[in-house]
Amino acid sequence: MKYSVGIDIGKTKINFILLRNWRFVKGQKVFTPRSRKQIIRTIEDNVKNIINNIPKRDILGIGLGIPSPLNKKGDLVLNPPNLRSLKNCPLAKIIEKDLKIKTRMENDVNCFTLAEAVLGAGKKEEIVLGITLGSGIGGGIVINNEIYRGAFGSAGEVGHMTIKADGYKCSCGNQGCFEEYASEKFFKRKSKLLPEEIERKAKKGDRKSKKIYEEFGQNLGIGLTNLINILDPNVIVIGGSIAKAGSLIINPAKKEVKKRVLSPQSRKSVKIKVAKLGEFSGAVGAALLLK
Amino acid sequence: MKYSVGIDIGKTKINFILLRNWRFVKGQKVFTPRSRKQIIRTIEDNVKNIINNIPKRDILGIGLGIPSPLNKKGDLVLNPPNLRSLKNCPLAKIIEKDLKIKTRMENDVNCFTLAEAVLGAGKKEEIVLGITLGSGIGGGIVINNEIYRGAFGSAGEVGHMTIKADGYKCSCGNQGCFEEYASEKFFKRKSKLLPEEIERKAKKGDRKSKKIYEEFGQNLGIGLTNLINILDPNVIVIGGSIAKAGSLIINPAKKEVKKRVLSPQSRKSVKIKVAKLGEFSGAVGAALLLK
Numbered sequence: 098m099k100y101s102v103g104i105d106i107g108k109t110k111i112n113f114i115l116l117r118n119w120r121f122v123k124g125q126k127v128f129t130p131r132s133r134k135q136i137i138r139t140i141e142d143n144v145k146n147i148i149n150n151i152p153k154r155d156i157l158g159i160g161l162g163i164p165s166p167l168n169k170k171g172d173l174v175l176n177p178p179n180l181r182s183l184k185n186c187p188l189a190k191i192i193e194k195d196l197k198i199k200t201r202m203e204n205d206v207n208c209f210t211l212a213e214a215v216l217g218a219g220k221k222e223e224i225v226l227g228i229t230l231g232s233g234i235g236g237g238i239v240i241n242n243e244i245y246r247g248a249f250g251s252a253g254e255v256g257h258m259t260i261k262a263d264g265y266k267c268s269c270g271n272q273g274c275f276e277e278y279a280s281e282k283f284f285k286r287k288s289k290l291l292p293e294e295i296e297r298k299a300k301k302g303d304r305k306s307k308k309i310y311e312e313f314g315q316n317l318g319i320g321l322t323n324l325i326n327i328l329d330p331n332v333i334v335i336g337g338s339i340a341k342a343g344s345l346i347i348n349p350a351k352k353e354v355k356k357r358v359l360s361p362q363s364r365k366s367v368k369i370k371v372a373k374l375g376e377f378s379g380a381v382g383a384a385l386l387l388k
Numbered sequence: 389m390k391y392s393v394g395i396d397i398g399k400t401k402i403n404f405i406l407l408r409n410w411r412f413v414k415g416q417k418v419f420t421p422r423s424r425k426q427i428i429r430t431i432e433d434n435v436k437n438i439i440n441n442i443p444k445r446d447i448l449g450i451g452l453g454i455p456s457p458l459n460k461k462g463d464l465v466l467n468p469p470n471l472r473s474l475k476n477c478p479l480a481k482i483i484e485k486d487l488k489i490k491t492r493m494e495n496d497v498n499c500f501t502l503a504e505a506v507l508g509a510g511k512k513e514e515i516v517l518g519i520t521l522g523s524g525i526g527g528g529i530v531i532n533n534e535i536y537r538g539a540f541g542s543a544g545e546v547g548h549m550t551i552k553a554d555g556y557k558c559s560c561g562n563q564g565c566f567e568e569y570a571s572e573k574f575f576k577r578k579s580k581l582l583p584e585e586i587e588r589k590a591k592k593g594d595r596k597s598k599k600i601y602e603e604f605g606q607n608l609g610i611g612l613t614n615l616i617n618i619l620d621p622n623v624i625v626i627g628g629s630i631a632k633a634g635s636l637i638i639n640p641a642k643k644e645v646k647k648r649v650l651s652p653q654s655r656k657s658v659k660i661k662v663a664k665l666g667e668f669s670g671a672v673g674a675a676l677l678l679k
Contacts, residue, residue: 166651223539246620248513248654249620250653319550322562329541366539
């Protein structure tokens with residue numbers, strides 16, 4: 098029996114999962130504390146709890162999914178926009194030293210994409226592009242079940258791709274970033290309601306709500322087309338809180354992609370799917386770092 | 389001694405080169421004929437001429453650079469916009485059969501990028517993005533000296549990345565494609581003069597001409613930033629006829645990249661260079677397909 102622990106550190110909660118021979122055994126979640134010290138303590142307590150009676154020789158290690166760019170070597174958290182206390186923290190090294198268990202870390206969207214590539218909607222595909230739609234847009238690239246990190250460890254930052262050079266100003270300082278048009282930011286501009294409420298109304302047939310989702314899907318399609326033209330993936334797996342809307346966003350996005358992608362072969366063949374592994378996908382991907 | 393022949397088939401001319409042990413021996417060029425039959429004849433005659441007295445056992449093969457997407461297997465020319473007579477032509481197979489010399493083919497911008505990655509401005513770099521600026525914008529991705537083709541053989545189609553969703557209409561049917569803003573198309577909209585003439589005037593200090601090039605370079609920088617955010621390459625090598633303007637376009641592009649790229653590490657570290665191998669680079673890359 099080989100066990101691995103996966104941990105997905107989010108802005109508001111931390112997800113823990115335990116895999117046995119790369120299959121799900123159990124998961125648990127806790128709120129994310131504020132300070133670095135408390136975060137480390139929370140992680141270590143929960144790891145001890147989740148591996149409880151398992152002999153240490155059967156544990157392959159711990160994987161951490163971090164909502165931040167890491168350095169190229171992957172041993173330093175650089176600058177997490179929503180978890181400032183972890184800035185420049187060698188988190189994996191600290192946990193490894195404290196618990197005496199091998200620990201790896203990786204950007205959380207890369208973990209999400211790895212999980213979906215190995216076990217989820219991108220299973221058995223060669224080139225998997227993972228996209229998360231939430232407060233912003235994240236991206237990850239997995240080729241032959243390995244994360245593509247790029248030259249300096251930051252490949253897949255698709256949210257800040259300019260799609261409308263004279264469009265809305267983004268928090269990054271540029272104008273017209275993809276995430277201005279296909280993340281929660283879009284809904285905030287369009288309505289006072291939460292995306293889930295607009296979704297509910299749209300599914301009940303409310304015309305205005307349906308139109309909001311359709312426009313969102315079209316915007317998503319413009320960004321995905323760029324990514325297909327550049328990366329030519331086998332499959333794009335869409336996750337994050339907004340992906341729950343499913344066909345409401347996927348259908349107009351697919352329509353746009355069919356219209357826009359340059360290569361007839363890619364246009365016809367690329368798959369666009371909703372993520373399969375649910376809320377623990379990031380943690381599953383983190384556990385897969387030990388594979 | 390190992391020889392290989394590289395052929396770059398362009399809209400108006402065909403370049404031939406001979407490499408001995410991966411070093412340049414000689415090059416020649418001829419006009420591109422119209423019909424498929426004449427193109428094949430021209431290629432075969434010139435190959436015979438260039439390999440003249442070399443014993444066949446010393447010839448590794450022939451590489452062809454094609455201005456068209458190919459199918460994933462790389463044995464069929466799909467749809468060359470500027471060389472219609474080669475549509476759906478299994479060109480490599482025909483030449484191989486006629487000359488009894490192993491023949492490979494590849495998209496011409498991929499050949500350009502391979503040449504620059506192996507022998508040119510991208511030498512010894514892990515991830516090389518090649519960009520050609522001419523009548524349109526082409527792109528190629530080379531990772532560890534191997535061409536990245538994508539899932540369906542069409543990765544690197546960067547010219548049709550949307551950067552201004554409500555911008556000028558492109559021949560591909562979409563609005564606001566990168567190549568509307570950073571290829572010859574841009575100059576045509578800005579001036580009645582040829583890019584070379586505007587360049588000459590700009591270098592002499594003409595304010596209007598300088599401004600045209602500066603705006604071009606800024607647009608280029610917007611597209612390059614997207615590609616850096618997504619692919620995170622070590623180096624971007626800029627070729628094609630417009631790249632001859634050198635610092636006139638590279639400097640404003642670099643400035644824009646420094647302002648826009650999300651990751652501080654990539655922003656600081658990515659190199660942007662003008663191609664080194666000159667007009668035979670595509671043919672050199674084609675010959676390198678035999679390596």
